[in-house]
Amino acid sequence: MIKKVEITPENEKFLNKVNELSGQVVTLCEQCGTCSGGCPLVGEMDITPSQWMRLVQLGLKEVLDFKAVWVCASCFTCTVRCPRKIDVSKVAEALRQIILRKAIDYIDLKAIPKDELACLPQIALVSACRKFTG
Amino acid sequence: MKIGVYVCHCGGNISEVVDIKKVTSFAEKQGDVAIVRDNAHMCSDVGRNLVLEDIKEHNLDRIVVAACSPQFHGKTFMDIVEKAGLSPYVFEMANIREQCSWPHFDEPDLATRKARDLVNVSIAKVKLDESLERKTMPIGKRVLVIGAGIAGIQAALDLGDAGFEVHLVEKEPTIGGKMAQLSRTFPTEDCAACILSPKMADVPSNPNITLYTNSQVEKISGFLGNFEVTIHKKPTYVNENCVACGICEEKCPVKVPNEFEQGLTKRRAIYVPFEFAVPYRYLIDEDICIYLKDGKCGNCQKVCPHDAVDFTQKPEKIEIKVDTIIVATGYDIFDATEKKVYGFGTNKNVITSLEMERMIVHEAEGRATREIGKRIAFIQCVGSRDEQIGNEYCSRICCMYATKLSQLLKRGDPKKDVYVFYTDLRAFGKGFEEYYKRAQRTGVKFVRGRVAEVNEDSKTGKVILKVEDTLARQIIESEFDLVVLSVGMTPGAGTKQAADVLRMTRSPGGFLQEAHPKFKPVDTLNDGVFICGCAQGPKDIPDTVAQASAAAARAIRLMNKGVYAVEPITAVVDEDLCSGCATCVSVCPYDAVKTELKDDKRVAKVNEILCQGCGSCSAACPSGASQQHWFMNNQLRAMVGAALGEEEE
Numbered sequence: 001m002i003k004k005v006e007i008t009p010e011n012e013k014f015l016n017k018v019n020e021l022s023g024q025v026v027t028l029c030e031q032c033g034t035c036s037g038g039c040p041l042v043g044e045m046d047i048t049p050s051q052w053m054r055l056v057q058l059g060l061k062e063v064l065d066f067k068a069v070w071v072c073a074s075c076f077t078c079t080v081r082c083p084r085k086i087d088v089s090k091v092a093e094a095l096r097q098i099i100l101r102k103a104i105d106y107i108d109l110k111a112i113p114k115d116e117l118a119c120l121p122q123i124a125l126v127s128a129c130r131k132f133t134g
Numbered sequence: 135m136k137i138g139v140y141v142c143h144c145g146g147n148i149s150e151v152v153d154i155k156k157v158t159s160f161a162e163k164q165g166d167v168a169i170v171r172d173n174a175h176m177c178s179d180v181g182r183n184l185v186l187e188d189i190k191e192h193n194l195d196r197i198v199v200a201a202c203s204p205q206f207h208g209k210t211f212m213d214i215v216e217k218a219g220l221s222p223y224v225f226e227m228a229n230i231r232e233q234c235s236w237p238h239f240d241e242p243d244l245a246t247r248k249a250r251d252l253v254n255v256s257i258a259k260v261k262l263d264e265s266l267e268r269k270t271m272p273i274g275k276r277v278l279v280i281g282a283g284i285a286g287i288q289a290a291l292d293l294g295d296a297g298f299e300v301h302l303v304e305k306e307p308t309i310g311g312k313m314a315q316l317s318r319t320f321p322t323e324d325c326a327a328c329i330l331s332p333k334m335a336d337v338p339s340n341p342n343i344t345l346y347t348n349s350q351v352e353k354i355s356g357f358l359g360n361f362e363v364t365i366h367k368k369p370t371y372v373n374e375n376c377v378a379c380g381i382c383e384e385k386c387p388v389k390v391p392n393e394f395e396q397g398l399t400k401r402r403a404i405y406v407p408f409e410f411a412v413p414y415r416y417l418i419d420e421d422i423c424i425y426l427k428d429g430k431c432g433n434c435q436k437v438c439p440h441d442a443v444d445f446t447q448k449p450e451k452i453e454i455k456v457d458t459i460i461v462a463t464g465y466d467i468f469d470a471t472e473k474k475v476y477g478f479g480t481n482k483n484v485i486t487s488l489e490m491e492r493m494i495v496h497e498a499e500g501r502a503t504r505e506i507g508k509r510i511a512f513i514q515c516v517g518s519r520d521e522q523i524g525n526e527y528c529s530r531i532c533c534m535y536a537t538k539l540s541q542l543l544k545r546g547d548p549k550k551d552v553y554v555f556y557t558d559l560r561a562f563g564k565g566f567e568e569y570y571k572r573a574q575r576t577g578v579k580f581v582r583g584r585v586a587e588v589n590e591d592s593k594t595g596k597v598i599l600k601v602e603d604t605l606a607r608q609i610i611e612s613e614f615d616l617v618v619l620s621v622g623m624t625p626g627a628g629t630k631q632a633a634d635v636l637r638m639t640r641s642p643g644g645f646l647q648e649a650h651p652k653f654k655p656v657d658t659l660n661d662g663v664f665i666c667g668c669a670q671g672p673k674d675i676p677d678t679v680a681q682a683s684a685a686a687a688r689a690i691r692l693m694n695k696g697v698y699a700v701e702p703i704t705a706v707v708d709e710d711l712c713s714g715c716a717t718c719v720s721v722c723p724y725d726a727v728k729t730e731l732k733d734d735k736r737v738a739k740v741n742e743i744l745c746q747g748c749g750s751c752s753a754a755c756p757s758g759a760s761q762q763h764w765f766m767n768n769q770l771r772a773m774v775g776a777a778l779g780e781e782e783e
Binding site for chain 1: 475515521583601610
């Protein structure tokens with residue numbers, strides 16, 4: 001089903017927020033798709049990097065509903081290749097920040113059994129704290 | 135003194151922000167101001183006549199026009215003032231559009247105040263304006279055209295046909311430039327060689343054109359009407375006896391990649407650049423000839439039946455004098471090895487579009503140079519619109535030549551799969567959109583997405599592209615037999631050298647800068663020097679030819695009357711104050727100042743023809759001896775005083 005979207009002054013605010021957080025001018029993206037074509041993880045994503053750039057340009061908040069920015073490994077391949085010199089990784093980070101600032105706990109660290117905690121890889125733990133706790 | 139002040143509305147451009155009434159009533163109160171008027175369009179016939187009639191009727195002797203930039207309409211009003219019988223230099227323009235209403239549109243009160251101040255400044259200056267006279271200088275009819283691609287050829291032919299003496303210099307051994315290498319031309323698909331070769335042949339047969347091939351302009355000094363040019367002509371080691379019989383070539387043992395064929399075929403050390411080269415004569419490549427290197431071989435000389443091979447030829451220095459110069463030094467294609475992700479230079483199945491041009495020519499002539507394959511991909515914007523490699527500009531031709539090459543391939547063999555991967559498809563010219571449609575109808579597939587990377591399948595040798603189809607939002611990873619890089623244009627070594635020799639300004643992309651992007655597109659900031667073709671910026675053949683004819687016409691405009699007007703805004707030296715320190719000599723960018731002995735005292739002397747009135751010397755002069763007409767120190771002081779609201783002395 002094709003969804004209709006509305007473009008309102010509210011959308012501009014969302015775009016400006018992403019611009020401010022990322023330090024990038026997202027409207028500079030010419031939608032060439034270099035970022036997506038070279039992305040090593042694009043096969044695991046639900047939308048492509050250029051798609052999240054587009055959704056941000058239009059100020060559509062549903063970009064936050066997709067998981068792609070969480071798949072992004074910040075490898076910077078997109079950043080070093082973008083013909084408009086946009087740091088796409090920073091835009092992904094800005095989108096992650098917007099979600100993280102809602103401070104929602106998805107995991108309860110106290111509920112993890114101690115012996116399990118002892119054998120969990122540290123890096124996974126740190127990452128989980130960052131991504132899944134407020 | 136009677137000053138007339140005219141305030142322009144610019145059809146709302148000014149009056150919608152600046153309160154015209156306030157400006158005029160302010161001007162009315164100033165001393166010596168006899169008449170103040172405002173008009174919707176001062177530059178129109180009505181506006182101009184207003185000035186003209188007022189000068190005659192009210193005996194005005196000074197004019198101030200508050201309107202747009204003097205760059206834009208300064209000359210318009212100066213001509214009117216001159217027509218009314220005054221010196222065109224008793225005129226001032228206050229720029230209340232670009233400096234008031236446009237930048238300060240959101241602050242109308244301040245914009246009005248600034249407009250009032252600028253009018254005040256102009257009034258202060260105009261009172262001290264001298265009645266300078268435009269001088270005229272004699273000028274001849276000799277033109278130097280640098281570069282003999284299609285731009286230089288067109289300009290030279292136009293000038294030659296009009297009866298001007300043309301010196302056409304080309305660094306390659308033949309004229310024709312890049313166009314000679316093309317297969318067909320979009321959108322009409324004329325064979326490039328077929329339409330170019332008659333024009334090339336016209337050059338040596340034109341009695342007014344002197345052609346210097348294998349030559350480079352080494353040095354240019356002097357000025358409009360008196361340029362002194364040094365041309366360095368490399369030896370070809372083959373004299374005019376050559377009838378291009380080709381016997382020598384058969385005996386030459388050296389083989390190197392043929393640059394005209396983009397390395398697809400080989401040529402010998404003694405060779406003709408291509409079959410319709412002008413001059414059509416053999417030459418020896420001195421870098422690879424065995425005889426020239428170590429005195430052995432000499433086969434060509436032995437077999438030549440016409441005694442045409444002459445190893446004693448030496449480089450020549452030719453000195454000529456010309457009145458104007460046209461720079462048509464063209465472009466180089468982007469060096470695709472710079473774009474490493476596309477693997478050009480390491481992957482033999484990745485080629486440039488210029489190679490594809492040559493391949494198509496050979497294929498059409500039934501002597502294919504290499505296998506083209508069934509699946510062909512064109513990658514657009516290689517070296518253009520890419521800030522990672524430092525080229526921000528669009529090269530303008532790649533969309534259409536890819537459209538051309540792709541459909542020539544597809545029509546030649548409908549079983550071929552031809553894809554064009556593009557970011558934006560720009561079909562801007564006459565007939566281009568229709569031509570693009572024709573390619574789509576032929577079955578060329580256009581995919582919107584810039585190719586991210588090109589990899590080689592180590593087993594099959596095939597090329598694998600990775601690209602996002604940004605319309606379907608799918609990632610394509612597909613194999614192709616051949617990948618064609620649609621390389622863009624770069625300013626090229628010849629253009630860079632010409633810019634250095636002539637001290638020309640270059641635009642951000644490195645191409646030569648025109649004097650005004652709209653109204654002086656082929657003039658430069660160097661008087662008497664014109665530019666055309668791709669030296670000025672990327673463009674296609676029709677635009678190049680149009681610009682070349684335009685440059686020829688602009689040069690003719692200067693030379694045709696036999697005299698030209700010289701701006702009297704030059705530096706002037708007060709010899710009593712001058713200590714002969716020569717600071718001005720060292721800062722002058724035009725070599726216009728020299729020192730000389732006068733009554734046993736060393737003083738600076740300005741060549742008024744060379745002087746462009748840039749003001750460098752006036753600023754540098756430690757004793758204030760060097761000043762500039764129309765911007766004399768007392769005028770500048772009065773302007774600053776007026777700007778600061780000081781009372782008149």
